[in-house]
Amino acid sequence: MTQSVWDATSLPEFSKVDPATVAADLEALLNKNRAEIEAIVAHNVHPTWESLVVPLDEIEDRLGQFWSPISHLNSVKNGPEIREAYNACLPMLSDYATELGQNKALYEAYKALAESDAAAQLSQAQREALTQTIRDFELSGVGLEGDAKKRYGEISSRLSELGSQFGENVLDATRAWSKLITDVNELKGLPDSALAQAKQAAQAKGEDGWLFTLDIPSYLPVLSYADNQALREEMYKAYATRASELSDDGQFDNTPLIQEILALRHEMAQLLGFDDYAELSVATKMAQSGDQVMAFLNDLAEKSKPAAQEDLAALQAFAKDEYGLDELNAWDVGYYAEKLREKKYAISQEALRPYFPINKVLSGLFHTAQTLFAVDIREESDFDSYHPDVKLFTISKNGEDVARFFLDPYAREGKRGGAWMDECRVRRRLDDGRLQLPVAYLVCNFTQPIGDQPALLTHDEVTTLFHEFGHGLHHMLTQVDVASVSGINGVAWDAVELPSQFLENWCWEPEALAHIAGHYETGEPLPKDLLDKMLAAKNFHSGMQMVRQLEFSLFDFRLHREYQDGVTAQAVLDDVRQQVAVIIPPAFHRFQNSFSHIFAGGYAAGYYSYKWAEVLSADAFSKFEEDGIFNTETGALFRDTILANGGSRPAGELFAAFRGREPSVDALLRHSGIAA
Template identity: 50%
Template sequence: MSNPLLDFEDLPRFDQVRPDHVASAVDQLLAAADAALAQVTQADFPSDWNAIAKVLEAATERLGRGWGVVSHLNAVADTPELRAAYNEALPKVTDFWTRLGSDERLYAKYKAIDAATLNPEQRQAHKNAIRNFVLGGAELSGAPKERYAAIQERLAELSQKFSENALDATDAFAYYAGEAEAAGLPADVVLAARAAAQEDGKAGYKLTLKMPSYLPVMQFGHDRALRERMYRAYVTRASDQGEPRLDNTALMREILALRREESQLLGYGNFGEVSVVPKMADSPAQVVSFLRDLAARARPHALKDLADMRAFAAVKLGIGDPQAWDWPYIGEKLKEERYAFSEQEVKQYFTAPKVLAGLFKIVETLFEVAIQRDQAPAWNPLVEFYRIERNGELVGQFYLDPAARTGKRGGAWMDDVRARWLRPDSGRLQTPVAHLVCNFAQGVEGKPALLTHDDVITLFHEFGHGLHHMLTRVNELDVSGISGVEWDAVELPSQFMENFCWEWAVLRHMTSHVDSGEPLPRALFDKMLAAKNFQSGLATLRQIEFGLFDMLLHTEHDPQGDFMPLLAKVRDEVAVIQPPAFSRTAHTFSHIFAGGYAAGYYSYKWAEVLSADAYAAFEESADENGLPSVETGRKYRQAILESGGSRPAMESFKAFRGREPTLDALLRHQGMA
């Protein structure tokens, strides 16, 4: 097996993949998938679920896994050579999936399958497949069908280019600050910045737009001019305000225009209408109404947050007219005064190894599993690999890639390496494997990496997605784990896990001071808890601003026009802090221009209602020490995690809660009840 991308015996050989492997592997996988498609669409091939899966799904699953390795490496270990190989193969891969999803012969086979012969998992997968064929253009023919395929290929190119520009614009910026400019920055950030400058052969402290460097400057840096410099660089990335070759403006307009054209080919008025078809929400109008209702509830709290900051800035900091680059700094200083602690103080207790051990402990206890280190080839020495077992049986495995570095896409995400599946071609049960990717600071001078409490929440969030993927008991590929779950419900397990980061019974087991080894003091935790909903009104409005902009962009906005006035209009309606005119945050809004959240960013707030209500069941059943109930954990695991996408998300929620969700728990959790 000379080409590692063609080895599907077990785990991917990430350490052996080279850019020159990509073209030949993709060509072979596509040829096999095409041959399988040709076979199952023959007139005499039976319209039988298992027969089709045995031939076609076996081939397309391998294609998905092989291409998944290439895509993953492109996101976490980008090089010019790999990027070129990825971009060369991308149109071919896109073309195949488009043809597959719109093949009228295959569509006819699926329509002819007798649903009464299927088990419940297969019935749900079959129902989804019929819907996806319609959304994939299977009912189009002639010129419209050809145009639909051309649109898919172009959208894939544009999204990839958008992502590259955002990464390159982020990586391109570096500022070497002097001693005085670095005043106020946390010690570990200063150490890392000095080491990075020395590596470049420069004096001073190297500051970048990667989150572990950028955010501490904005929160703690005393030098207002430095904060302005960093802010300006950050909010103008990949836009008309920066380097012309990295400007995403034209790409964004073309993406929006093509999405509008695609939706009209499919018989819809706009892309928002297409987006909600496979989601829980009934219509874009329902989404907009939901967001505006939540905005109205949050606005009084946000206005109070803002008034408090303005008064504090004027009286205590001598900042009479705060600018955009001042707000994170003012907020941090106000929090320090009001609650007598700082994020920097808290961070000393969250060493990465201890946090991970604490996360594993709560997962093992609640969901009755065991997590252990495991061995697998990886793409970077900092990547760790683990296995999850229940009663000695392998349930799933995952790669953990926590560290920010050059050539790695920003943000945090979970992705699948392979899904749980009772393979029809071999009869063997394939266990799920996941990627958990974050962008945390690395340890310096022999000390472990320190995480902010927000980092801890991010880790729990992504692990929630991972549990959804790995703890499934569904054997049907298309509805196993997160597959087939409505996109606006897919954040339920991730946001649910975040709640444990605020439970003393959980948190005390995952802290150890970096120098003394002492656990987090209860008094400091109580201050954190008191500050939990500090500025939750502002934070809620910010998410609503993103969600509303996204949905209106894909419904009311004319794609030929400038989208900046729409963003300004949404901010006028929702935001209480207006950014400067040069701000171009939309130009790096990868969730909707290079991810799966187009006309779906509202999903975060929508699923938060579900997750808060689900977590309320744990609050109601906790013991006198605040420890969550294992029985409730088991019920949640079985109703939500194990059932995956095998039934509608609302059915899974009701199986757990015994009723539909309400907004009450979310408002209570965020101090807005």
């Protein structure tokens, strides 16, 4: 049995992150790395895997282990000190990455290894790592000279700063708005859980009444349930104009940042020989070209829009017939949609909440993973943490530990919105033969526990947890020992959502829900009538949801594909909406100003990946529909093809190995209720 690494360096020590010394420590580490890289290149006249890649992986991992807790804390515990330290480091990291990507001697060493006789003896993972590394050198401007090379470095550094500033503006703008209500009569229609949460938020600030914010667990219940239309409108406007010229006196306005980001990305793409940034983005993805992406999105839009139009027409008719509403405003859509759902299916997210206490959901999630993938999961009690809510779990297989993950489930001040999985440690083979085991961060923004009551999740939050855990399993159940293609590394971006969206399917299966759901007070399973209603309502407004995601995807891709000086993001978004949207938001809406996925995350000209991967995930799940949703052989096949191989083989090959054929869009349209 190979010895694995669970020692003092296997988990980050958050309490040892000292913002005052972070920048100096990073500078020293980067200089050490530079000296070691120079020595490695000088001694590799005839490079081998062991003499070239192994020591470079060690250098890369050392930097990753230094930066991981700092980057993570910046997202989950953002405050002045951490933010200052993080931003002080970004230019150094950007310069270092640019230097590395444009190191011709290093590039030639990798090429020499890839073209050597010894390359034939390398493993599939090692050969794929070499191929991707050489490609990434070329996409990092290794072939640039003189002014072009200098300009590429300037652009990279500036884009890093702009992305960080964009995200900070969204966080600060979200945090800047709140509303205290002291008359409970203004809050009619809100469920008890939302009122209790707002009361708890007010008490935490030393106030009497009910405090509402733009954090999703506070915002969504108001838009969905509050009878007070004026309150819905006020919160909708505040949320829709975050980080724009229309809010906070423009203090956190992201509009100029968007224009600069787009201009710099376009310039970078052209420096590298691409027509536009969209083509540069596709160069590392499963899709073959920008034309293929556009054809895919337009085809889905054409097939989905009629269903979306039917959804909207039914909602408008319901609001008029039942409530005498002649005009359905943007802040009315969620409210009347929830009324229609309750009338049509006699169910709401709030009715389900008591049956999804977080510990029961976690138990059901772990049961699903254990049954499908033959793993065991246990909670750890002794570890360094940055917040009392954070939990740590270990995954084992056949009695041997294989991975760990931190779970940070609840929304709080100083934590960016949304949900995500991120690497903490990557699985790789060390130079002494031992195996470093993978560790993941799983982060959500669920409604916090209220008083002595456990956190009660909506079914939407349950699917979010399964989604992020699917990403985590991709990272943690890898069997690849080469860092750059281990877990999610090296996986084409438009395939990386496959395991996450795939795992969501179990949230809708009665056989799985028997383990996921149980009343928080009695343990009673989800009653059959509620289960039947929930399943019947599964595709409620799925047409509108589909075109909304296509709107985001087309906006992102066209924005980067059709960039021209003087053309604003708003103009592109308006044009896309005319093509695919059935609900046109008010003119004041500034969705793009908080679209962190593409301006502060990794999804630039890649947001379409959600839909692309959804085709793969729906088709993959259809095999379980055929074989049985807890079929252990099919689960083992998914684990051993998709999850175990990480980025060591092209995603299309792995999908075909699992499914036995190329992917088909039919399952997605069927699962969405858009096609029979």
